[in-house]
Amino acid sequence: MSGGISRRELIAIGGAVAGVAAMTPLAHARMLPLDMDRDVFAAAVAELRAIVGEDWVFADEASTISYRKSEIPDLRGEHIPSGAVAPANVAQVQAILAVANRHGLPLWPVSTGHNMGYGMATPASSGQMILDLKRMNRILDFDADLGTILVEPGVTYQQIHDYIADNNLPYWLDVPTVGPIVSMIGNTLERGVGYTPYGDHFFMQCGMEVCLADGTLLKTGMGSIENGNTWQAFKWGYGPYLDGIFTQSNFGVVTKMGMWLMPRPPVYKPFVVRYANVEDIAAATDTVRPFRMNGLIPNGVLMMGALYQLAMFKRRTDIFDGAGAIPEDLIKVEAAQNGLGMWNVYFALYGTDEIIAAVEPILRAAFTASGGEVLTDAEMTGNPWFEHHKTLMRGGMSLEEIGLIRWWGPQGGAVAFAPVAPAKGDQTLAQSALATEIMNSHGFDYSPAYAVGGRELHHIIFLMFDKGDDDSSSRAEQCMAEMITRFGERGWAAYRSSVSTMDLVAQQYGAANREVNARIKQALDPNHIIAPGKQGIA
Numbered sequence: 426m427s428g429g430i431s432r433r434e435l436i437a438i439g440g441a442v443a444g445v446a447a448m449t450p451l452a453h454a455r456m457l458p459l460d461m462d463r464d465v466f467a468a469a470v471a472e473l474r475a476i477v478g479e480d481w482v483f484a485d486e487a488s489t490i491s492y493r494k495s496e497i498p499d500l501r502g503e504h505i506p507s508g509a510v511a512p513a514n515v516a517q518v519q520a521i522l523a524v525a526n527r528h529g530l531p532l533w534p535v536s537t538g539h540n541m542g543y544g545m546a547t548p549a550s551s552g553q554m555i556l557d558l559k560r561m562n563r564i565l566d567f568d569a570d571l572g573t574i575l576v577e578p579g580v581t582y583q584q585i586h587d588y589i590a591d592n593n594l595p596y597w598l599d600v601p602t603v604g605p606i607v608s609m610i611g612n613t614l615e616r617g618v619g620y621t622p623y624g625d626h627f628f629m630q631c632g633m634e635v636c637l638a639d640g641t642l643l644k645t646g647m648g649s650i651e652n653g654n655t656w657q658a659f660k661w662g663y664g665p666y667l668d669g670i671f672t673q674s675n676f677g678v679v680t681k682m683g684m685w686l687m688p689r690p691p692v693y694k695p696f697v698v699r700y701a702n703v704e705d706i707a708a709a710t711d712t713v714r715p716f717r718m719n720g721l722i723p724n725g726v727l728m729m730g731a732l733y734q735l736a737m738f739k740r741r742t743d744i745f746d747g748a749g750a751i752p753e754d755l756i757k758v759e760a761a762q763n764g765l766g767m768w769n770v771y772f773a774l775y776g777t778d779e780i781i782a783a784v785e786p787i788l789r790a791a792f793t794a795s796g797g798e799v800l801t802d803a804e805m806t807g808n809p810w811f812e813h814h815k816t817l818m819r820g821g822m823s824l825e826e827i828g829l830i831r832w833w834g835p836q837g838g839a840v841a842f843a844p845v846a847p848a849k850g851d852q853t854l855a856q857s858a859l860a861t862e863i864m865n866s867h868g869f870d871y872s873p874a875y876a877v878g879g880r881e882l883h884h885i886i887f888l889m890f891d892k893g894d895d896d897s898s899s900r901a902e903q904c905m906a907e908m909i910t911r912f913g914e915r916g917w918a919a920y921r922s923s924v925s926t927m928d929l930v931a932q933q934y935g936a937a938n939r940e941v942n943a944r945i946k947q948a949l950d951p952n953h954i955i956a957p958g959k960q961g962i963a
């Protein structure tokens with residue numbers, strides 16, 4: 426866990442807190458930054474108000490509730506912000522950073538703050554003030570010939586989707602499964618994914634503006650060329666490629682980002698391949714991989730486990746009310762009743778009728794030979810899961826997967842674990858077996874998905890628990906720590922992590938990696954005011 430409370434003297438506003446046990450009842454109270462005197466905090470807040478106006482600084486109990494909300498377990502109150510400040514423009518971001526440097530106020534930047542499964546807007550350690558960039562929400566440029574866009578942090582996928590529709594632009598947007606309420610910048614900085622051929626968001630990103638801790642504004646790639654016009658057209662620029670060091674990092678505040686959009690294809694055809702048994706995941710993976718490598722399947726493939734799919738639209742009690750994890754036989758029956766397999770592989774073809782007619786028989790033959798049942802609109806129209814993925818694979822908007830968070834009821838919680846493995850069948854079998862063993866031993870259901878990028882796959886495991894029940898939260902914390910540790914021992918480290926496990930995951934990437942990150946941090950942010958603890962970087 427990052428920022429262990431026993432090591433620090435956290436000051437809960439409205440009452441002194443003696444130790445860990447006393448924290449639990451105050452888990453939802455606001456926290457001051459570590460070692461910061463109350464008067465210094467008040468002075469910093471006053472200066473922030475002078476910059477952004479009274480209405481855009483949130484530093485009391487009531488107005489900070491939405492920033493403290495998160496769906497991950499946090500029994501010891503380790504991820505409680507001190508407040509939030511919401512600037513309207515880059516000049517205000519620079520002024521806020523100056524205040525933070527002067528007073529030693531740590532700031533946790535978010536774009537839309539909906540980092541669900543990873544901690545929402547909450548910081549890696551308590552007391553940080555949320556730098557909420559949602560008011561900076563302009564689409565600054567859209568080049569209709571090149572299909573490139575330049576946006577500010579608060580711009581949501583829904584906003585871009587509407588812009589494309591309103592202006593009848595011949596492009597598709599690639600979205601994560603929670604697109605309507607989240608931001609292109611927040612998602613891309615976390616190296617998030619979507620499900621069209623443009624699904625690797627950081628790969629499709631082109632050019633950033635970053636505000637460094639000292640207020641310096643850096644434009645990456647071609648952005649600083651005088652009279653330049655290729656900022657959103659050419660990624661690499663000249664010299665060291667810097668964009669990467671501002672993703673999953675705390676080296677700067679990203680204030681603009683460019684992105685490429687997919688030309689709308691004349692024809693689109695979605696497929697699902699249904700597999701009947703848990704162990705079929707190996708054959709499915711080995712069938713998908715060559716087609717992702719040679720491009721015959723152009724989009725980010727999702728291989729969805731039955732329980733992940735069921736949890737989108739059902740509550741646990743709809744299926745099972747007994748003790749322990751849901752038995753496999755029961756999942757199988759429930760899946761079959763809903764037109765689902767134990768694994769459901771979603772991909773699509775894009776282009777012209779001729780292109781699809783040439784490729785489809787090749788894919789059908791291979792998936793059928795692997796034991797899968799290949800289905801498309803003809804058989805699956807109206808099936809809610811097929812319709813959901815059909816929407817995603819063409820960059821449509823959906824919030825249906827948020828249902829997972831309510832698996833255990835209205836106070837449900839979910840924390841994500843996403844270890845990376847080579848896209849090979851034996852790896853998926855071994856990963857699924859290990860996850861099932863660990864999760865079931867803690868009384869949780871294994872509800873998996875695999876996203877196949879190309880040569881690798883992200884195993885997406887949502888650990889669904891009951892946040893209204895402390896015992897369930899406590900088991901969820903232990904279960905997650907065990908999964909990260911035991912997967913790590915097998916060489917399977919996570920590509921991303923919740924704020925509660927950033928340090929644990931960072932340790933698995935080795936001492937040299939951490940040391941270099943620490944040196945860059947020291948050089949760019951010597952007062953450590955931007956998101957200390959992010960990705961394990963102090």
Ligand SMILES: Cc1cc2nc3c(=O)[nH]c(=O)nc-3n(C[C@H](O)[C@H](O)[C@H](O)COP(=O)(O)OP(=O)(O)OC[C@H]3O[C@@H](n4cnc5c(N)ncnc54)[C@H](O)[C@@H]3O)c2cc1C
Nearest residue numbers: 536537538539540541601602607608611612617618679826
């Ligand atoms: C059911 C479910 C399904 C999901 N599906 C997907 C999916 O398909 N693909 C996917 O990628 N994710 C998915 N997620 C995870 C998550 O909700 C999304 O990635 C979402 O886009 C992140 O929220 P956001 O855009 O509001 O980012 P934010 O919360 O704004 O940002 C995320 C983090 O990035 C950093 N950051 C943000 N903005 C800045 C900035 N301007 N400067 C510096 N640092 C910054 C901060 O550390 C911040 O905490 C899913 C979650 C759930 C619960």
